[in-house]
Amino acid sequence: MGEVDPAFIQAIDRRPNPKPKNSSLVDEIPTIDLSALRTGPEDDIRETGSSPSDVSGHAKLVSEIGHACKNWGFFQVVNHGVPLELGRKIEDVAKKFFELPGEEKRKVKRDMVNALGYHDGEHTKNVRDWKEVFDFLVEDQTAVAASHEPGDEELRVLTNQWPQYPPEFREVCQEYARAVEKLAYKLLGLIALSLGQPKNRFDDYFKDHQTSLVRLNHYPPCPSPHLALGVGPHKDAGALTVLAQDDVGGLEVRRKSDGEWSPVTPTPNAYIINVGDIVQVWSNDKYESVEHRVVVNSEKERFSIPFFFFPAHHVMVKPLEELLSDGNPAKYREYNWGKFYATRNRSDFKKQEDWGFFQVINHRVLLEKRQRIEAAARKFFALPLEEKRKIRRDEKSLPENRFNSYFEDRTSFIRLNHYPPCPSPQLAIGVGRHKDSGALTVLSQDDVGGLEVKRKTDGEWITPNAYIINVGDILQDPHPSNTNQNLKATF
Numbered sequence: 001m002g003e004v005d006p007a008f009i010q011a012i013d014r015r016p017n018p019k020p021k022n023s024s025l026v027d028e029i030p031t032i033d034l035s036a037l038r039t040g041p042e043d044d045i046r047e048t049g050s051s052p053s054d055v056s057g058h059a060k061l062v063s064e065i066g067h068a069c070k071n072w073g074f075f076q077v078v079n080h081g082v083p084l085e086l087g088r089k090i091e092d093v094a095k096k097f098f099e100l101p102g103e104e105k106r107k108v109k110r111d112m113v114n115a116l117g118y119h120d121g122e123h124t125k126n127v128r129d130w131k132e133v134f135d136f137l138v139e140d141q142t143a144v145a146a147s148h149e150p151g152d153e154e155l156r157v158l159t160n161q162w163p164q165y166p167p168e169f170r171e172v173c174q175e176y177a178r179a180v181e182k183l184a185y186k187l188l189g190l191i192a193l194s195l196g197q198p199k200n201r202f203d204d205y206f207k208d209h210q211t212s213l214v215r216l217n218h219y220p221p222c223p224s225p226h227l228a229l230g231v232g233p234h235k236d237a238g239a240l241t242v243l244a245q246d247d248v249g250g251l252e253v254r255r256k257s258d259g260e261w262s263p264v265t266p267t268p269n270a271y272i273i274n275v276g277d278i279v280q281v282w283s284n285d286k287y288e289s290v291e292h293r294v295v296v297n298s299e300k301e302r303f304s305i306p307f308f309f310f311p312a313h314h315v316m317v318k319p320l321e322e323l324l325s326d327g328n329p330a331k332y333r334e335y336n337w338g339k340f341y342a343t344r345n346r347s348d349f350k351k352q353e354d355w356g357f358f359q360v361i362n363h364r365v366l367l368e369k370r371q372r373i374e375a376a377a378r379k380f381f382a383l384p385l386e387e388k389r390k391i392r393r394d395e396k397s398l399p400e401n402r403f404n405s406y407f408e409d410r411t412s413f414i415r416l417n418h419y420p421p422c423p424s425p426q427l428a429i430g431v432g433r434h435k436d437s438g439a440l441t442v443l444s445q446d447d448v449g450g451l452e453v454k455r456k457t458d459g460e461w462i463t464p465n466a467y468i469i470n471v472g473d474i475l476q477d478p479h480p481s482n483t484n485q486n487l488k489a490t491f
């Protein structure tokens, strides 16, 4: 087995199974034929068709879409109207771009100022994804909220950055985005009809600075596909995602009927559609945004191209009033898409400030040294109790002010922790909730997992892994000699 950097290693309960259960019997997402949309004069959906067969064709389509959204949240579409040649062209330029040397790709690397372009450090739920990406806006330039702060009305402009090579890259990408955008509007119309609404019910939310995005994904072969993921489990935040994937496969969807991961077998020239959180809110939970992930493999690289259909920054997202009643009260409070978007982008770039915890990779601590201390700790803790108690520590011998002398006295210390299996893990805890009192803690842990960090954004306990660094009270202390008041110790 080759080795992957610990930053990519998923917690045990999030790792992919080597073989899906009942793999020969998998129940896959539905495939919907959109040819009924193409019978009209403008290759568009109508609320009613002109002939009886049109009417029944459209009604059947709307009902199929509604059924797929309700039962799966995911479906594939064929005969979708996006020219196949365009799909081939964008795949070709994506391959050419990702083949470029790293320094060439990094010329269009995204950063704190520009969130668009090339990126190879994407994280899902704080674990690195095994992939590299290139992002561009459908609008080439759009306005977004300048900050996540609720009272801040300021906007900032996001602009695409384009690589020099391959030369046709920009033109192909923009042509592709326009074609898939048309498909996205048609699908949104079908979803509106399936909710008993006019087909253009949602269209205005995307006019005037939509924030939709196209992402080119490249998943290189991975030496340890059982430990890492191309994209960790997540739900999509937007309205719809329209995904093109090649014939390698890897996308898996959490099946609503039984919670199992169901692979999406590539269908040539099909698009995979999923409803995102916004449709879930609009429909007041009639349609749910469903969890999905991407598994990687050790032999083949994979390319995929999602189109994320995002509204304009000023859109307030809330359940459709037309759907609400005494028996179906609103399940969500309204929220502003722009502020949500700004919060998410901010968290991509300010992980340290926002979390108090972060992971480091390429840390130059040799794996061998880490393995040796782990082995020594295991041997020590396996000793009989009386042997270990020979060096039992005496709390009284530690100086009271051991953490007050900064670093001159070298009060830094290493602790070897051993957490035996616990017969009642729901009652006990390995280490109770606390903040660290020092300057920094550098933690190495094995593959069992257990550390949880209270996320500052929502107070949820989440599980990181690998070398973990956390900011302690000393760095939080606003003393002039050692301060960064923006950093706060986290539980």
Ligand SMILES: [Fe+2]
Binding pocket: 234, 235, 236, 241, 292
């Ligand atoms: Fe996704």
